[in-house]
Amino acid sequence: VSRVAACSQPMLLDLAIYNPLNYSQTHSTIYACITEEEDTSTSSVAKRTAVAVNATSTASSVSFELGTWGSAVDSADDQLQRALTDMEAYMESDTDRNFMFAYSGQAVVGLYIGGRYDPSTTAATVAELMRSSIASEGPFNQMALQSCGSTANYMVGLAINLDGDLPAVQQLVKTWSEAGCVTGFESNSNTNLTATLTTVAPLLSNSSSSGTLTARDDTCSTVQVVSGDSCTSLVTECGISSTEFYEYNTASDLCSTLAVGQYVCCSSGDLPDYSPQPYSNGTCYTYLVESGDSCSTIAASNSLTVDDIDSFNNHTWGWLGCDDLQAGENICLSSGDPPFPAPVTGATCGPQVPGTTANGTDYDEWATLNPCSLNACCDVWGECGTTPEFCTITESTTGAPGTAEADTNGCISNCGLDIVNNSTAPDEFFAIGYFEAFNVERSCLTMDASMIDTSKYTHIIFAFGTINSDYSISINQTDQFEQFLNLTDVKKVVSFGGWDFSTSSDTYTIFREGVTSTNRALLAQNIGDFVSQYDIDGVDFDWEYPGEPDIPGIPAGSDEDGTNYVAFLKEVRSAIGTDKTLSIAMPASYWYLRGFPVADINDIVDFIVYMTYDLHGQWDYGNTSADDGCADGNCLRSHVNLTETTYALSMVTKAGADSNKLMVGVSSYG
Incomplete structure (x- = not known):
């Protein structure tokens, strides 16, 4: 609600x-x-x-x-x-x-x-x-x-x-x-x-509502009982006399046991048997529950009992029992195999994604259909996520597949929040620092590269080198770059990209077009030549973000961005060799990480700089989904958060990143 x-x-x-x-x-x-x-x-x-x-x-x-x-x-x-x-x-x-x-x-x-x-x-x-x-x-x-x-x-x-x-x-x-x-x-x-x-006027019926029976000449025409009906009102509905009504309906307790949905005879003949039969393929007779239904009305309309309906649906997807009947779900009204779940508009994972078919799978495999990107958790509503509300398995009172405890989302596939791929420690300790060379352009709080205490780091990443529109490479802050090159006892890496470069209207196309089949070989070779020219120890890429769908001011990215990025990184690896480090930055946001083929990238790079910072900021204002417990979207939350970082590490490792390649980012602004 x-x-x-x-x-x-x-x-x-x-x-x-x-x-x-x-x-x-x-x-x-x-x-x-x-x-x-x-x-x-x-x-x-x-x-x-x-x-x-x-x-x-x-x-x-x-x-x-x-x-x-x-x-x-x-x-x-x-x-x-x-x-x-x-x-x-x-x-x-x-x-x-x-x-x-x-x-x-x-x-x-x-x-x-x-x-x-x-x-x-x-x-x-x-x-x-x-x-x-x-x-x-x-x-x-x-x-x-x-x-x-x-x-x-x-x-x-x-x-x-x-x-x-x-x-x-x-x-x-x-x-x-x-x-x-x-x-x-x-x-x-x-x-x-x-x-x-x-x-x-009421319509009289003399055939089965389920369509599974052939009408017989010896069955009566019928009307159905509605709330408030009595035998007297049913006489009126039938349009016959009381004498005729009781002649056609001889049960002595009829008037005291009328049930909503029940059929009564309005003419001579036997009451039709409306009980449905299984389909020829072994699937139970399937009924789509409507919003005005209850098990008692469904049962009465189909010559069944409520207990019959309960017994038919032990393995039915989404079955929460007759006391918790849900509109829009397919249920069994006969014995047989459970029906494939009804589609749900907006579902993005699981069997209820519109257009999904069973494709020969058994009902116990349906939960694995349409898995979430990055192997994220899929809840019972067909929504993907990476937090406890999506990833925690809960059990309903029926235990049927596709169900969860009341007031929870449950989880049907890729469940859990464990950090995986975590059995092997890294070969050596890394402490990585980014040096923002453009900081010298500020009016205060500036820092020269020569001031870096290299004893605290194993790698210093210079941010940023420039990829020009012709895919040549240059450095804008040349003085800082010279000081950076003079650093000793530390690995020196140059990064390309960053938020402004990736999202500015003047430069956002450079990554997008540079990684395509037309341009990636040229760009990779220019990167390799740059590494050789300055004898640096590696390169890093900070594209924010492949396939992004909604960054203001620029068109949405392409679905092919991620695949192109992988092909480009392979070209770069070939150009710089295995003795130089190759790394990229990845967002800690499921929304933007979806564009990264994480497992494929993991196999190419030496490490991944994981952006577990800037988790919250002014951009969250008015977003009712950005912060748990902040329905109005106006809460002030830290841009770093241990709990959210843990969830993000679970997300990226489940997506295929080795934990020993993840460099967990922490930023301190001042």
């Missing part, structure tokens, strides 16, 4: 109405789509089978009650009107839905329309009735407009909450779906409202 609130865009939401969003022992799956100003229809929200398609319709006058809680407000009217408009527009385009949620700013709207009312016209009518009431009464913190019928088929309700309380609105919609009338208003501001709604 907090993640929904973090989105500043108007949204339509689909969610299971029978799983309370504010109950910590169940999982909350919410499907959201951002609405456009001129186009609020979408097909991404799950649809529900209607009971009244192509049915005969009539117009009738219906009474409504408006109730409120809290005080009158005037600051959220634009947000409220947008949510109402979005909901109304969607319902007009999707005549199969009977409930919907909309969210805009702090305005939450929930709508329920019973099965005997036309959804598209009813949504527009109820929304306009609410607008009229708001115009005369003013909006309140919480409002509910309802028409209470005898069963759920004749219930209509529109709930509004201007405090962003989605669970409260969910509860009201659930009440209406169960044929309950909302009570406890602090103010019943109007009980004399009326509107003309389009009602539709």
Whole structure:
């Protein structure tokens, strides 16, 4: 729920109405789509089978009650009107839905329309009735407009909450779906409202909803029980007499055991057997759970019991049990092999990435499909990450694959935060220092290369040499470079690149184009000639970053940058030989490290300078995901952090870097 609130865009939401969003022992799956100003229809929200398609319709006058809680407000009217408009527009385009949620700013709207009312016209009518009431009464913190019928088929309700309380609105919609009338208003501001709604006659069914049976001549036509139904109301639904109803339905306890979704006969004949059968390939009969479903209604609709459904789904991906049923998941309604999981829009790893197929894999191998870049952790929602929320395996009450303990993300592949590739110590101790030659251009706090205490370091890296647009090599701070060359008892390495060189509009293309097949041999040879000319001990590259997707002011990098970088480094290794050191800098950010083929680079270089600093800074301001526990994105965090550094070391070693090649970076600014 907090993640929904973090989105500043108007949204339509689909969610299971029978799983309370504010109950910590169940999982909350919410499907959201951002609405456009001129186009609020979408097909991404799950649809529900209607009971009244192509049915005969009539117009009738219906009474409504408006109730409120809290005080009158005037600051959220634009947000409220947008949510109402979005909901109304969607319902007009999707005549199969009977409930919907909309969210805009702090305005939450929930709508329920019973099965005997036309959804598209009813949504527009109820929304306009609410607008009229708001115009005369003013909006309140919480409002509910309802028409209470005898069963759920004749219930209509529109709930509004201007405090962003989605669970409260969910509860009201659930009440209406169960044929309950909302009570406890602090103010019943109007009980004399009326509107003309389009009602539709029920459709009688005489075939299997599962499509697995052939209709027989000796089966009866049926209707399904909805919340609030009694035998008396079912007589009306069937359009027959009481005598006929009890003649067709002979169970002595029928009226006391009616269950939502259950079928009853409206004509002579046997009640059809709606229980599904496995598919011919051995897979169980598969059902996609919808947001208004519960196990009891699914069972009653398919001639099953709740225990049957539980027993069929022991190995079903994402199965959390009937008490924690999730909309949008494929479940078994028969014996057989578990079904392949339903796709989830936005998933980047695991079996639910859109377009993924089983490809002959067994269900116990599905977790390994679509692994994360860099062998990062994949959680049960199909998201990649490198922190405990993504990398910690937790177990749900069912223990089914693709599940996790409530209020956790769990982990399905590449789990754990251990630093790996860590069994072999380095051959020798390295202490590396970067010397920023351009520091002499500052007005204060400058330092000459001659001032470096070489007793504290094994390597000094001169930052930076320059790669020119023709791929020739030069040094801008020549005085400092001469002092650097005069250092003794230390390895002398020259670095090329850096943040400014990699991201400046004048120079960002040099790395990108220099490593391509057209230019890499020339650039590598020029690097080799430079090393020989000055007899330095090695070269270092600080490209920030191959394949970067979002650095402001320059175009996104290419997916081929990383592969080209590897090929270039091989050329450099050939040009400088094995007696000189070759190293690169790598970011400690998963976002930017993804462009580095870490394992391939590890096999080429002598060491990797790991940028475990600048972890946080002014650039984090407003980013709600940058810091754990900082939902507003306005926290001040140190640019170095031991915990985050440990996670970053786990990330890069799991990606293929040897720990004995990692030089962990620490920066001190002053």
